[in-house]
Amino acid sequence: MLDALAAADWGRTLLLTDYNTRIAVIGAGCLGAAAGLVGTFLVLRRRALMADTLGHSTLPGVGLAFLVLAAFGKTPDALPWLLLGAAATAGLAAWLVAATQRIPRIREDAALAIVLGVLFGLGLAILGVIQQLGTGHAAGLGGFIDGSVASMRAQDSWTMVVLASAATLVTIVLFKALTVASFDPQQARLQGLPVRRLEFVQLGMVVVVTVAGIRAVGLILIIALLIVPPAAARPWSNRLSRVAVCAAGIGAFSGIVGAWISALVTGLPTGPVIVLVAVAAFGFSLLFGRARGILRRRGHAPAERLAH
Amino acid sequence: MHKIHKLGLFGLCLLTSLLPLGCGDSAASSSTSTAGGKTTGPGYRIVTTCGMVTDLVKQIAGDRATVDPMMGNDVDPHTYNPTRNDVASLESADVIFYSGLNLEARLSDTLVRMAGSNKRVVPITSGIAASKLLEPEEFEGHYDPHVWNDASLWAATVSKICQTLIAQDPEGKAAYTERAEKLEKEILAIHAYAKKVLATIPADRRVLVTAHDAFNYFGRAYGVEVHGVQGVTTEHKAGLAEINRLVDMLVERKIGAIFVEQAFAEDQVKAVVEGARARGHEVRIGGTLYSDAMGADGSYRGTFIGMVDHNATLITRALGGEAPEKGHHGKLTW
Amino acid sequence: MAQHPALRVQDLTVAYGSETVLEGATFEVPAAQLAAVVGPNGAGKSTLLRAALGLLRPKSGARVEFFGRPFGEVRAKVAFMPQREAVDWDFPARVIDVVLMGLYAEIGWFRRVRPQHREAARAALARVGLSDVEKRQIGELSGGQQKRVFLARTIVQGAELFLLDEPFAGVDAYSERIIGRELGALRDAGATVLVVHHDLTAVLRDFDYAVLLNRRVAAAGPVREAITAPLVAEAYGGVVPLALLDQDRDPTTDAPQPERST
Numbered sequence: 025m026l027d028a029l030a031a032a033d034w035g036r037t038l039l040l041t042d043y044n045t046r047i048a049v050i051g052a053g054c055l056g057a058a059a060g061l062v063g064t065f066l067v068l069r070r071r072a073l074m075a076d077t078l079g080h081s082t083l084p085g086v087g088l089a090f091l092v093l094a095a096f097g098k099t100p101d102a103l104p105w106l107l108l109g110a111a112a113t114a115g116l117a118a119w120l121v122a123a124t125q126r127i128p129r130i131r132e133d134a135a136l137a138i139v140l141g142v143l144f145g146l147g148l149a150i151l152g153v154i155q156q157l158g159t160g161h162a163a164g165l166g167g168f169i170d171g172s173v174a175s176m177r178a179q180d181s182w183t184m185v186v187l188a189s190a191a192t193l194v195t196i197v198l199f200k201a202l203t204v205a206s207f208d209p210q211q212a213r214l215q216g217l218p219v220r221r222l223e224f225v226q227l228g229m230v231v232v233v234t235v236a237g238i239r240a241v242g243l244i245l246i247i248a249l250l251i252v253p254p255a256a257a258r259p260w261s262n263r264l265s266r267v268a269v270c271a272a273g274i275g276a277f278s279g280i281v282g283a284w285i286s287a288l289v290t291g292l293p294t295g296p297v298i299v300l301v302a303v304a305a306f307g308f309s310l311l312f313g314r315a316r317g318i319l320r321r322r323g324h325a326p327a328e329r330l331a332h
Numbered sequence: 333m334h335k336i337h338k339l340g341l342f343g344l345c346l347l348t349s350l351l352p353l354g355c356g357d358s359a360a361s362s363s364t365s366t367a368g369g370k371t372t373g374p375g376y377r378i379v380t381t382c383g384m385v386t387d388l389v390k391q392i393a394g395d396r397a398t399v400d401p402m403m404g405n406d407v408d409p410h411t412y413n414p415t416r417n418d419v420a421s422l423e424s425a426d427v428i429f430y431s432g433l434n435l436e437a438r439l440s441d442t443l444v445r446m447a448g449s450n451k452r453v454v455p456i457t458s459g460i461a462a463s464k465l466l467e468p469e470e471f472e473g474h475y476d477p478h479v480w481n482d483a484s485l486w487a488a489t490v491s492k493i494c495q496t497l498i499a500q501d502p503e504g505k506a507a508y509t510e511r512a513e514k515l516e517k518e519i520l521a522i523h524a525y526a527k528k529v530l531a532t533i534p535a536d537r538r539v540l541v542t543a544h545d546a547f548n549y550f551g552r553a554y555g556v557e558v559h560g561v562q563g564v565t566t567e568h569k570a571g572l573a574e575i576n577r578l579v580d581m582l583v584e585r586k587i588g589a590i591f592v593e594q595a596f597a598e599d600q601v602k603a604v605v606e607g608a609r610a611r612g613h614e615v616r617i618g619g620t621l622y623s624d625a626m627g628a629d630g631s632y633r634g635t636f637i638g639m640v641d642h643n644a645t646l647i648t649r650a651l652g653g654e655a656p657e658k659g660h661h662g663k664l665t666w
Numbered sequence: 667m668a669q670h671p672a673l674r675v676q677d678l679t680v681a682y683g684s685e686t687v688l689e690g691a692t693f694e695v696p697a698a699q700l701a702a703v704v705g706p707n708g709a710g711k712s713t714l715l716r717a718a719l720g721l722l723r724p725k726s727g728a729r730v731e732f733f734g735r736p737f738g739e740v741r742a743k744v745a746f747m748p749q750r751e752a753v754d755w756d757f758p759a760r761v762i763d764v765v766l767m768g769l770y771a772e773i774g775w776f777r778r779v780r781p782q783h784r785e786a787a788r789a790a791l792a793r794v795g796l797s798d799v800e801k802r803q804i805g806e807l808s809g810g811q812q813k814r815v816f817l818a819r820t821i822v823q824g825a826e827l828f829l830l831d832e833p834f835a836g837v838d839a840y841s842e843r844i845i846g847r848e849l850g851a852l853r854d855a856g857a858t859v860l861v862v863h864h865d866l867t868a869v870l871r872d873f874d875y876a877v878l879l880n881r882r883v884a885a886a887g888p889v890r891e892a893i894t895a896p897l898v899a900e901a902y903g904g905v906v907p908l909a910l911l912d913q914d915r916d917p918t919t920d921a922p923q924p925e926r927s928t
Contacts, residue, residue, distance in 0.1 A: 042576045043610030044603055068757065103599070128683075155412060157404070174572045175600040200770050207767065208753045210721050215771040216741050258758060262803035267758045287572035294572065315803070 034288065045287045048173040051181035052279030052298060054188035055237050059246070060253035060275025061191050062229045064268045067254040068206040073133065074227070076247040077121060077140040078114045079234050083147025083243055085113030086168050090154055103180070106168075107235050110243075114231045117143055171242030171295035173283055180239060187236050191229055195268065198225065203264055240279075241295035248299040249275065256306035259313020274309075278302035376500060379425035381436050382409040383626040384480045385456060387636045389429050392493050392511050396504045400425070405626045405634040406594065413438050422446050427500050429493060432457040433465070435477035452496055459492025460485050466548050478546045481623065482553035483523035483640045490516045522637045523553075525660040526644035530554040533653035540647060541582065541590035543601050546623035554644070561600045575600070579607035582615055589618035589650040594625055618650030632663040670734030672697040672827045672858035673718065679725040680710070680717045686881070688713050688724075693877050693886035695860055697733075697826075700853040700872070702863040704893070705879035706902050711862040712749065714879065715829050719746055732827060742771065745825035747816045749832050755805040761815050762787055762800040768819035790818040793851075795844050810841030817845055821852070828852060828859045835864065846872060866893060 040046040066075055089109025117139050124135035151165060195202070205212040205222045212219050230250065237246040257270035282298030311319050378397050380386040383405030390399045402418050403409060409431065414422075419442055422428060428446055430436055432455025436443070447453040457465075457479055464485060465475040480486040494512035498505045530538070531554075538556050540547055545560030561578060582590070582604065590605065592598045601617060608615045621643050627633025633642050641659040648655040658664045671694040678691040688710035695701045703711045717724045720737055732740045745768070759767075765787040766779055773783055791797050794814040799807065804815060813833055820828055833845050849859050850872070860877075863869050869876055869889060876892040878885040880901040885892040 036576075042572075042579065042607065044575045044579060044607040045572055047603075047606075048572055068754075070754075152413065152415075155407065156415070157407075174575050175603045177599065177603050177606050197776060200773075201775050203759075204767050204770055207757050207759060207764075208748070210716075210748055210752060211746070211767065213721065214719060214741065214744070214746050216738075217775070262758050262760055263763065264758045283572065287576065290571055290573040292571055 038284070042287070044174070044176075045283070047178060047181045048176050048283040048287065048294065049280050051176050051184040052173050052240055052283040052294065053276045054181075054184040054279070055233070055240055056249060056253065056275030056277070056279030056298070056302075057272040058184070058188040058191040058275070059233050059237060059249040060257070060271035060273070061188075061195050061268055062226075062233050063250035063275075064254040064257070064264075064271045065195075065202050065206055065226055066230060067251060067258075068264075069226075072247070072251045073136045074118075074121070075230055075234065075250040077136045077143075078117055078227075078231055079238070079243045079246045080140045080144035080147070081114050081117030082110035082235060082238055083113075083168065084143055084150055085109035085111065085147075086165065086238075087147055087150030087154060088113070090165060091150070091157075094154075094157070103239070107239075110168075110235045110238060111231055113143060113147075114234060118227050118231065168238050169242050169244060171238060171240050171245060171293075173240045173286070173294040173298075176240065183236055184240075187232060191233065192272070194225065194229060198222065199265070199268075202226065241298055245295045245299050248302065249278070252299065252302040252306050253278065256302065256309040259309045259316040262315045274302065274305050278305060376426040377424065378427045378429065379422055380428075381430040381439065382407065382412075382624075383629075383634065384486070384636050384639070385429050385431050387626070387634075388456070388486075388490060388515065389493055391515050392490065392508055393497060394507060394511055396501060396507065397427075397497070405629045408624050409436050410624060411438065412436065414442050418442075423449075426451055427496060428453045429496070430455055431477065431480075433475045433477035433479070452500060454492065454496050456489040456492050459489045461488075464488075466552070468545065468548060476545075476548050478623065479549055480636065480639075481547055481643070482549035483519050483526060483636075484553060485549060486636065487516050487519040487523065490519070518637060519640075522640045522644075522660055526640055527554055529644055529648040529653060529655035530556060531653075532655070533648055533651045536585075537588065537651050539585065539587050540651075541578065541587060541604075542621060542623065543591070543593040543596040543598075544623070546593065547621075550643070556647070561604060575604060575607065578604055579611070582608045583611050583613045586613065587615065588652070589616045591618045591621045591647070591650070593621050593623040594627075616650070619646045621646065632661075637661075638663065670697075670731070671695055672699070672733060673860060674729075674731045674734075675714075675718055676729040678714070678717055678728040678730065680713050680722055681725065688717065689882050691879070691883050693883050695858060695875060695877070695886075697858050698853060698856050699858055699875040700849060701858070701860045701875035701877065702869040702873045702889075703860065703877045703879055704863050704866060704869055705884075707864075709880045709901070711879055712831050714877075715746070715831055715860070715862060719744070719829065742823075743826040745820045745823040745828050747820040747828070747830040747833060749835070750809065750812055750816075755812065757804065759804055760801050761791065761796060761804055761807070764804055764815050765790055765818045765822055768822040772823070786822055787818070790822040791815075793821060793848055794818045808838070810837035813837050814841055814844060817848060821848065826857050828857060830859070830861045832862050832864070834861075834868070866898070869893065 036042055036045075040049060063075070066072060086106045086109055089106045092109075093105055120139045120143075121132075121135050124130055124138055125132055130138075154165065201212070201217050201222055204215065205217060205219050209219055212222075233250065234243070234246050237249060241249055253275035254267070254271040256274045257267045260270050261267050278298050278301040282301045283294055285301070286292045286294040286297045309317065311317055376397050378389060378393060378399045380389050380399060380401050382403050383401070386399065386401040386405070393399055400421055402414070402421065403412055422442060423446070428443070428451065430439070430443060430453075434440065443453060457477070460479060465479070467473065468476050490512050494508050497508045533556075540551065540556045540558045542558070542560055544562045545558070547556075547558040547560070550556065551558035559578060559581065562574065581587070590601055592601045598617075605615050605617060622633060622639045626636065626639045627642070632638035641661060642664060645655045645657075645659040645664060649657070656662070657666075673695040675694070676692050678688060679686065680688040687708075691710075691714055703714060705711055713722060716722045717728075718730045730737065732744055737744065762784070766783060769779075769783050769786065773779060788797065788800065791800055794817050796811060796814055796818065799811065804812065807815065817830075817833060820830065828849075830849075833849075834842055837845065849861065852859050853874070861873075863873075870893055873889050875887070876885075876889045877883060878892050878897055878901050884901040885897045
């Protein structure tokens, strides 16, 4: 393992000389940025667990798509189709959560947990069936649970770039609407905003990021990439626009550094490393954040006592 | 936890290989002692694990026993989890054959438990001399389980299966022995064919790069240098570091083709191809090899001989050697 | 506009599950009045405001008109101030940002905030005495200051009808004075203000108009017609708040007049 850290490797990796490293770093960076941006509003709406449920719910979609492809005799690991399946069941999950909540006495957390359990369980069952069938190429499916950027190809990386751009664009265009809808949904409705449709767009972005991310970090850890960078960004500013930019930055940083580290050290899986980098950034921010870091917190007493 | 299972299974391999199950007369006496009043003879039930084992056992057992394979021919044994039905099937079996060397990693527990009961539970690789087994560095004291990729080693398991069947069913001795000898000859013939055609690949191009490290025995037996994109099991994905190193090698040594495997997603191999292309070196995907699982049930590639024929012919032709397009038996269609 | 009341509510019924919290509420609030909704705890005061605005779903048959029109047609003329609990005060927003949110509909959802909008927000903050904390995170303020931030966000919308849910609840005396003064100023400028209030004395002293509520509307009208000892006794279940015991005296003579703004 130590020989993997030879000086030559360091230089090559940091300078992105290797094509595969470059692909992985660009892809993971863009994914992190998109996840940070989309996750910011998710965290502000206190819907972090929604991301967890959506992430786990992609598994049955991947499995079903695999089965359908195999039934039609196609190479069953055609990625776009698997991701389409993933998006379909994640969408189904979002709908199921809303539907379950309508049952009296079932609160949101319970609804999320129920849907997560049902769909993830279904996914595992489908994977079991696939393995019995022996349709071939099934060993790749495990990669959707753990994720792997090492085998990312140019098309995957471009997907991430497009995704990050789309998330940025949508966030910029809808920034004011999303802000009000997150801060004070009643006010948003009174001002004539289609709050439900905004929520739909928002969940849609979460689904898209999740689906794109299961490839790189896996469907279990994608929640961390959506939630940790915004949490790490919060201590740096009290302004939403800056928190969002900062979350995107921390997400991108985690993706890039995580991919770098796993490129340098043999045997380190990329997804978990990316998440660990994000968590380290979170710890640092919590202590040193400019606006609300524990060590840097400005000594404001409540202004009331100062003024009056 | 996992380690303990591995050790347990290893111990089991040793134990079963030490049991007095010699071929011939001594086996007949041992069968009366171990069968413990169970009915022996035609009509007994054998359960096998993966396709490579099933194929051999079926051919030797012929019509004297029912053979119930647990996995389809094309199922990857590394990651196979037994179902409830599988366990029930194992419990009601008279003889259980599996490959061993921890190939059926997730069956370890179940097989250990079965071995405790009054039935013959035999890892057929215990018929291979330990000195011939490979112990890859990263596998920490465990043997590489992919022995069948050296057909001559797999041929050695034939007598192990034969001995076990004779012990179970002494009356079938003549039939078993005859079929086993015929099968062994066929396997050695395809081994010789593979050796011959692979030797026609120009020496500097005799490098086999595959999705995972399943071809170490193959490399040793047929004089080919082998590299896997990822390690020995199908479970661990390669990291970026491995991918980069492999790309380096492909480019530096101008290797023309690499191979995907039947049980594997193709993305890692394709990533390597792209990486080489980005450095101006075009690598072809030479085709799909059968490394851990065979072709579909009922096809030529779904037999052990067909599997070896396919792999040898495909590799030879992709790397610039000379082999008949339709393989040794003229049964390969592409 | 003069022919229509600022708010007309007809047969508004709201139930949470099987519990009816508001039953057949029917009343009007004439324009340019400082009006209060009063009643005991659980009388449905907040529910009334939120249901009138469509934030809660009333039972069918209800009719609510703002200046004679349905809410959707006169959104910009109506501003609402919720209770403090309606939002997360840890939200990454500064005082000025929250006030600016009141202007978003006017600015346009896809347009930039311009300096004149910032000026308008600062002016509103100055009116409620919060100029010196405009860059503070909202969670750093006291409860009274937070109410005033909300008030500034409401004022900046330039509405003609202001609906405020408990603007005086749990605030310090200084904030109470400022909020009272600004509501009076809005009324003086011609706007209608409807406030959920729990202090009958203050209502009798400072307000023009009252709606007395206890799941049903017990009375609605000029403050001294709506808040009389018998009506209040009925609404409050026989317990007449002390302040009303000397109802015969004109409460405005010995209490300070509502401050008229300049």
